[in-house]
Amino acid sequence: MFSLLFYALYHAAKIQIINADNIGTVMLEIKYVRKNLSLVEEALKNRGGHVDLSAFMDIEKGRREILQTLETLQNRRNVVSADIARMKKEGVNAEDLVLEMRDVSARVKELEKQEAEADEAMSRILYTIPNIPHASVPVGKDENDNPELRRVGEPPVFGFEPKAHWDLGEDLRILDLERATKITGARFPLYLGMGARLERALINFMLDTHTEQHGYKEIIPPYIVNRNTMTCTGQLPKFEEDLFKLEGLDYFLIPTAEVPVTNIHQKEILAEDDLPVKFVACTPCFRSEAGSYGKDTRGLIRQHQFNKVELVKLAHPDTSYDELEKLTADAETILKKLGLAYRVITLCTGDMGFSAAKTYDIEVWMPGQGKYREISSCSNFEDFQARRAGIRFRRKGQKGSELVHTLNGSGLAVGRCFAAILENYQQADGSVLVPDALVPYMGGAQRISL
RNA sequence: GGAGGAGUGGCCGAGUGGCUUAAGGCGGCGGUCUUGAAAACCGUUGAGUGUCAAAGCUCCGUGGGUUCAAAUCCUACCUCCUCCGCCA
Numbered sequence: 001m002f003s004l005l006f007y008a009l010y011h012a013a014k015i016q017i018i019n020a021d022n023i024g025t026v027m028l029e030i031k032y033v034r035k036n037l038s039l040v041e042e043a044l045k046n047r048g049g050h051v052d053l054s055a056f057m058d059i060e061k062g063r064r065e066i067l068q069t070l071e072t073l074q075n076r077r078n079v080v081s082a083d084i085a086r087m088k089k090e091g092v093n094a095e096d097l098v099l100e101m102r103d104v105s106a107r108v109k110e111l112e113k114q115e116a117e118a119d120e121a122m123s124r125i126l127y128t129i130p131n132i133p134h135a136s137v138p139v140g141k142d143e144n145d146n147p148e149l150r151r152v153g154e155p156p157v158f159g160f161e162p163k164a165h166w167d168l169g170e171d172l173r174i175l176d177l178e179r180a181t182k183i184t185g186a187r188f189p190l191y192l193g194m195g196a197r198l199e200r201a202l203i204n205f206m207l208d209t210h211t212e213q214h215g216y217k218e219i220i221p222p223y224i225v226n227r228n229t230m231t232c233t234g235q236l237p238k239f240e241e242d243l244f245k246l247e248g249l250d251y252f253l254i255p256t257a258e259v260p261v262t263n264i265h266q267k268e269i270l271a272e273d274d275l276p277v278k279f280v281a282c283t284p285c286f287r288s289e290a291g292s293y294g295k296d297t298r299g300l301i302r303q304h305q306f307n308k309v310e311l312v313k314l315a316h317p318d319t320s321y322d323e324l325e326k327l328t329a330d331a332e333t334i335l336k337k338l339g340l341a342y343r344v345i346t347l348c349t350g351d352m353g354f355s356a357a358k359t360y361d362i363e364v365w366m367p368g369q370g371k372y373r374e375i376s377s378c379s380n381f382e383d384f385q386a387r388r389a390g391i392r393f394r395r396k397g398q399k400g401s402e403l404v405h406t407l408n409g410s411g412l413a414v415g416r417c418f419a420a421i422l423e424n425y426q427q428a429d430g431s432v433l434v435p436d437a438l439v440p441y442m443g444g445a446q447r448i449s450l
Numbered sequence: 451g452g453a454g455g456a457g458u459g460g461c462c463g464a465g466u467g468g469c470u471u472a473a474g475g476c477g478g479c480g481g482u483c484u485u486g487a488a489a490a491c492c493g494u495u496g497a498g499u500g501u502c503a504a505a506g507c508u509c510c511g512u513g514g515g516u517u518c519a520a521a522u523c524c525u526a527c528c529u530c531c532u533c534c535g536c537c538a
Binding site for chain 2: 067070071072074075077078080081082084085086088089094097098099100101102103104105269392397400401
């Protein structure tokens with residue numbers, strides 16, 4: 001719990017400390033932060049939010065003072081209690097000491113209460129402060145400031161006006177989003193026949209590729225998690241309105257497999273040799289999409305429920321950015337094998353998610369819309385989630401433990417991939433060709449037609 | 451849903467109020483011996499915080515409580531096990 005108070009400050013300091021080629025202790029860094037508060041606030045401001053750390057630092061200072069007094073009294077209590085035990089054994093009257101201790105204990109209790117209050121006050125602030133962007137992340141305001149890193153593949157050329165996937169899907173009777181509204185409401189998927197088969201084929205193709213060729217271990221996690229788990233990965237406490245919560249329980253539907261899978265090793269210390277831990281999981285994802293009314297109202301792009309294959313890594317801090325490149329490449333492999341054109345962009349400081357230190361988005365070409373749309377988001381969270389979740393490792397031959405770095409990325413969002421295949425592989429007659437890589441997963445079918 | 455039982459260090463396990471700074475064992479690490487290994491023997495071995503280093507403080511499922519003093523007593527909750535009932 002105590003370590004939590006360092007997380008923002010530790011990160012902020014690291015930007016400087018990495019440049020100084022000097023990895024110090026957490027304490028050294030918080031001292032550094034005290035002297036460089038404005039630098040920390042600057043880093044956070046680049047994300048678009050204003051964070052006043054001075055209030056936090058005041059509480060932290062008060063807490064240290066409380067702690068000092070508290071520990072002195074605790075020590076007194078421990079020492080004298082041992083004395084009393086000895087005296088009683090020897091039949092000596094210890095009444096004076098007992099009386100003194102009655103008072104000391106009362107003060108200890110009071111100070112413990114104060115310390116707990118200070119802790120809570122600090123946590124309230126800390127848990128709402130986003131991660132500090134990595135030094136290599138471009139400073140920018142919104143998605144318009146995201147630099148493009150590379151383009152791969154050629155968008156297909158059509159001799160006709162390409163249709164949107166929702167029209168293709170409805171016409172081919174493999175998608176029925178209208179009936180889905182009857183069953184539940186807006187923004188829920190209903191796949192039929194070869195559509196359901198294609199979704200399943202994509203899932204199996206992705207899972208097979210990542211497990212057999214990229215070395216990830218397959219996971220089927222719970223789809224419902226508790227509040228603590230949701231807090232560890234950063235969805236809570238700040239973004240509760242984006243989640244579906246179970247009535248009468250403090251449980252939530254997962255918005256991504258990242259949440260349960262990252263938490264598999266919550267509160268554990270791993271061996272250095274075990275790193276990187278690589279997991280892949282396909283789960284349904286549930287998002288309330290609060291505040292996105294009117295956006296992507298048609299089709300599979302923005303749904304309350306969708307399938308996603310997620311890659312998760314617990315990595316060694318020394319190599320986590322190499323792991324981010326590899327993880328991104330693993331996700332790209334799927335698009336390459338499916339023959340889909342895409343580009344990779346680096347999210348700028350203003351467009352990154354709450355927990356991320358650095359994020360690459362992979363965007364697939366959607367002919368129906370004539371633009372690239374996000375199909376994967378690959379991030380390094382450094383030790384932000386690990387600190388909240390208590391995921392540590394021990395360097396060989398060294399005492400103590402250190403936080404791992406966590407990473408994840410979609411590999412890929414299945415529903416959006418489904419949409420991309422319909423739009424990219426559509427034919428003049430309204431049928432859709434099955435990409436070669438998927439044919440074995442489609443029972444040999446090479447085309448979806450009426 | 452009903453009735454019982456149990457949660458202690460990486461693992462097993464002792465401990466029912468005061469030198470417990472958690473016995474002992476297994477595993478791990480280091481050493482002796484050996485050409486090497488095994489066996490045997492000797493030593494060592496939880497985490498967090500704190501410090502130049504230390505001392506100190508906290509942690510025996512979790513939260514409250516009793517007491518000068520709690521792994522140990524009380525209480526609520528969580529998890530697991532056994533039996534009964536129900537169920538895919």
